[in-house]
Amino acid sequence: MKPLLLHGHERAITQIKYNREGDLLFSSSKDNKPNVWYSLNGERLGTFNGHQGAVWCIDVDWTTTRFLSGAGDNTLKVWDCETGKEIGNISTNSSVRTCLFSYSGNMAVYTTDKALKHNCEIFIIDVRNVDESISHADPILRIPIKGSRVSSILWDNLDETIITGHENGDLIKWDLKSGKEISSTREHEHLINDMQWNKDGTMFVTASKDHTAKLFDAADLMLLKTYKTERPVNSAAISPIFEHVVVGGGQDAMDVTTTSARVGKFDSRFFHMVFEEEFGRVKGHFGPINSVAFHPDGKSYSSGGEDGYVRVHNFDSSYFEYNFDY
Amino acid sequence: MPVAEEVKSSWADEVELEGGSLPPPTEVYENGFKIVTEYAYNEDDKKMKIVRTYKIEKRVVSKSIAFRKTWKKFGECANDKPGPNPATTIVAEDVYMQYITSKEEDNKQEDDALEKLKALGDKNVVKCRTCSGDHWTSKCPWKDTMLAGGKVPDDKKGPAVPSGSDAGKAGGSKYIPPSLRDGAVRKSDNLNMARRDDATAIRITNLSESTTETDLEDLVKPFGPIQKLYLAKDKQAGYCKGFAYIHFKFKNDAAKAISMLNGHGYDHLILTVDWSKPHPN
Numbered sequence: 295m296k297p298l299l300l301h302g303h304e305r306a307i308t309q310i311k312y313n314r315e316g317d318l319l320f321s322s323s324k325d326n327k328p329n330v331w332y333s334l335n336g337e338r339l340g341t342f343n344g345h346q347g348a349v350w351c352i353d354v355d356w357t358t359t360r361f362l363s364g365a366g367d368n369t370l371k372v373w374d375c376e377t378g379k380e381i382g383n384i385s386t387n388s389s390v391r392t393c394l395f396s397y398s399g400n401m402a403v404y405t406t407d408k409a410l411k412h413n414c415e416i417f418i419i420d421v422r423n424v425d426e427s428i429s430h431a432d433p434i435l436r437i438p439i440k441g442s443r444v445s446s447i448l449w450d451n452l453d454e455t456i457i458t459g460h461e462n463g464d465l466i467k468w469d470l471k472s473g474k475e476i477s478s479t480r481e482h483e484h485l486i487n488d489m490q491w492n493k494d495g496t497m498f499v500t501a502s503k504d505h506t507a508k509l510f511d512a513a514d515l516m517l518l519k520t521y522k523t524e525r526p527v528n529s530a531a532i533s534p535i536f537e538h539v540v541v542g543g544g545q546d547a548m549d550v551t552t553t554s555a556r557v558g559k560f561d562s563r564f565f566h567m568v569f570e571e572e573f574g575r576v577k578g579h580f581g582p583i584n585s586v587a588f589h590p591d592g593k594s595y596s597s598g599g600e601d602g603y604v605r606v607h608n609f610d611s612s613y614f615e616y617n618f619d620y
Numbered sequence: 621m622p623v624a625e626e627v628k629s630s631w632a633d634e635v636e637l638e639g640g641s642l643p644p645p646t647e648v649y650e651n652g653f654k655i656v657t658e659y660a661y662n663e664d665d666k667k668m669k670i671v672r673t674y675k676i677e678k679r680v681v682s683k684s685i686a687f688r689k690t691w692k693k694f695g696e697c698a699n700d701k702p703g704p705n706p707a708t709t710i711v712a713e714d715v716y717m718q719y720i721t722s723k724e725e726d727n728k729q730e731d732d733a734l735e736k737l738k739a740l741g742d743k744n745v746v747k748c749r750t751c752s753g754d755h756w757t758s759k760c761p762w763k764d765t766m767l768a769g770g771k772v773p774d775d776k777k778g779p780a781v782p783s784g785s786d787a788g789k790a791g792g793s794k795y796i797p798p799s800l801r802d803g804a805v806r807k808s809d810n811l812n813m814a815r816r817d818d819a820t821a822i823r824i825t826n827l828s829e830s831t832t833e834t835d836l837e838d839l840v841k842p843f844g845p846i847q848k849l850y851l852a853k854d855k856q857a858g859y860c861k862g863f864a865y866i867h868f869k870f871k872n873d874a875a876k877a878i879s880m881l882n883g884h885g886y887d888h889l890i891l892t893v894d895w896s897k898p899h900p901n
Contacts, residue, residue, distance in 0.1 A: 295717075299710040302696070317685040327696065332689070334679070336709035341695030358688065378694035564717070574717045605712065613717060 297578060298336035300604040302329040307598030308350050309585045313358040316590040318375075320361065321604050322349035328363050330375070333589060333596070336606060340378040344371060351392045355399040360424065362402055364390025370404050372424045382428040384419070387412040392447040395421070401434065403456055405444040414443035416458065418470060437473050446489045448498060450512055457512070459486030459500055465515055479515045481508055488529040488585070499539055501530040507541045509567065521565045521572075529585045535592030537567040542597050544582025562586060562597050566618050573618055578605050642667065651857065652676055654703065674703065820847070820868045821896035822878055827851075828887040831860040839886065840866050844873025865896055 303323035310321045312333065322328040326345040331338050347367030354361050354375065361373040366389040372382035388409040395402050402421045408414040418435040419428070439460075446459035450467065455476065458466050463482030466475055484503035491498050497518065501507045507530035509519040521530070527543040544560040560582055564574040581600030588595045594608040642659040649655075654674040662668045681689075693700050697708070749757045824836075833851050840846060848867040853860055868874040874895075882893040 296714050297712045299712040300708065301710060302708045315682065315685055317681070317688060331709075335704055337704040338693070338697045338700065338708050339691060340693050340697060343695050358684070376688075376691050572720055574719050576715060576717050578712065578715050607715075610717070612719075616719065 295607050295610045297608075298606040300329070300331055300336055300338070300606065301602070302331070302338055302341065303327075303602045303604075305348075305602055306581070306600040307584050307602060307604060308348065309352050310587050310596055310598040310604055311352055311354060312587055312589055312596075313354045314356055314590065315358070318354070318358060319587075319596060319604070319606065320352050320354055321598055322352045322363060323598075323602065324348040326365065326367070328352050328361070330361070330378075331604070331606075333594070333606060342371075342373050342378050342380075344380050345369065347389070350390060351394075351404075353394045353402075355395040355421075356397070357399065360395075360399075360421070362393045362395060362404075362421075364393040364404050366390075368406075372402075372421065372428065382421075382424040382426070384429050386417075392444060394447055394449060396449045396453040398453055401453060403447060403449065405439075405447060405458070408439075408443045414439040416444060416447075416456070416468070435470060435473050437468060446486050446500070448489050448491065450495075457489070457498070457515070459489050461485045463502060463504065465500070465510065467515060477515055479510075479517070481510075481517045482506070484526075487527065490529075490531045490587075492532040493534040497532070499530045499532050501527040501541065501543070503527070507539065507565075509539070519567065519570050521570055523563060525559055525582075528583060529597075531586045531588045531595070532567065533588055533592050533595075534590055539565045539567050540586050540588065540595055541565060542583030542586040542599075544579075544600070560599065562595075569618065569620060571618075573616070574613075576607060579603065649676070653856070672706065818867075818897050820871050820874045822866050822868070822874050823863065823894055823896040824866065824881065825863040825892045826889050827860055827862050827864060827891065828889050829859045829862070831864075831887065835887075836864055836866070839881070840868075840877055843868070843877040843880070845869040 300319075300321065303321065303325055305324035307321055307323045310319060312319055317333060318339065319331045319333040320328060321331065326347060326349060327341040327343050328345075328349050329338060329341050342361065342363060345363065345365040345367055346369075347365045349363050349365045351364045352362065358375050360381070361375050362370065363373065364370045368386045368389055370384040370386060370390045370393055371380055373379065374381050386404075386406045388407040390404050391407050393402065393404040400420065400422050401418055403416060403418050405416050406412070406414060416435075416437040416439065417433040419433045420431070421428075442460045442462040442464065444458045445461050448457045450457050454470060456468050456470065458468065459482075460466065462480075463484050463486060464478055464480050465482075465486070466478040468474070469476050482500065482502040482504050486500050486502050488501040489498050496512055497509055498512055499507055499509050503526040505523050505526060507521040507523075507527045508517055509521075510516065511518055521539060521541055523541060523543060525543045525545050527541055529543070530539055530541045532539050541563045560579045561575040561577045562583060563572050564576075565572050579597065579599035579601055583597045583599045585598040586595065594606060596604055596606045598604045642661070645656065645658040647654065647656050652675060654676055656672045656674070658670040658672075660668050660670060692698075697705060746754060746756055748755050748760045750760045751762050753760060827836075831851065833849065836851055837846070837849060840849075845868070846866060847869050849864070850866075851860060851864040852862070866874075866877070868877065878893050878895065881891055884891050884893075
């Protein structure tokens, strides 16, 4: 396959996301302009200019009308997808680490870092009518986190609960009516970088710094499968059409020069979801992969790396013909 | 995608422009391809012509996707033309998914390449450049006695030097392709090589655009067995470029074909057929 190399960022990619139909691919990086691309031909549709710091998290709503981005400049911004204009801006006390539209698109959640004597907090906000007033509006719910900070987040159960992944490896499920913790589990030993749903929202895969990606049942946070690698895992995604999990990672950016000189640890690795066995690798990045995403049709996937490139891969026919032997 | 107006310039304009600035970039749309030509200076201050060819595909998509395709570009790329901007979108080199069948094989790959070499037997691995002995050049016993470019007298040469005809037998220091090694079916190979000689090849020109390989095969088969048939085709459109090469098995057949087909009318054109190389006679 000939990947498309999207070079719209000057610094490391932090997150990439497809919209629901998969025709657009959003990317954010440590430079301050999130980008949006047509996934088919790699044409850049636009950049969202306005942030002052590294953009850590992005999300796009169900109808691809609004786009959410949270950044290290202590702001969360809501954008109009079509024009790239900023329609809402919320100032926070510390940098925004995760943000996500709810399934209905009526609410959004964002979390802030623990910094400058401010605790990590989860905010649920109403995003039905976004205008300037959103910066003064009170959040629907505000959950202060006493322990380790939230590093990744997912909406669950038709917007009734959320699941958070924490810096120390905790997974916690929160009830949004009461704002209380329902259940929690500790299967990871280190920071959970990323969490992504499977297609029907019954399971999700976590990517952790402890060199593993794990598959959990969403209903009771039960650990189902573990995908082991020998490097920190930054992102993992589940194929919408096959029982495949793609895992992206590599050593920490700060350790790249001091550890193994061998190239080839920066590849996307494909695991069989059930048998936990790696069956394929795709090379290409010159640095650790920070984010991977499957196209909603399962026929292509993208990865964004520390090298600042997003690579869009359309699978060869060999991938579709591949049968896992067992 | 909106179609830009076709830009046409005569060569005379281009020559005139050469004095000063670079010619303007052009975009041409023809049979499903968009061809963008740009000019730039390279590091040596020489003019460069950059030609990019895009294939234009039409796809049927849902309404919402089609609508999004009409969105205007914004932000940094508000001024970009329709279509991917080569500055931000690059087609990367081919990569392939490496399939790993089992854990054991995965571990094998990690093995040191040197181990493999060692396993082959140390005889063939190390060879002295000075005396062809079975050791590194720097460890050669004749190292100090030899001047650059000098030759070791035959009687002093290392013991591992197989000479002349038995080189192949000993599997000695020189690489011998498998087909030429002892035990290989040498006779048939040599025959093959002779047959592949251009002496039996003929060139057919002035073929029509619609000619296909099967047409050509039908045309030349009656003259005798064919070894190889090559029809020059356009890389993208796939139509015939007007010439073909045919390697016959026997020279007589080739000669017969030339005499019969040269001047033969085929598909509204008159064929020209000759030896592919100028005939020695």
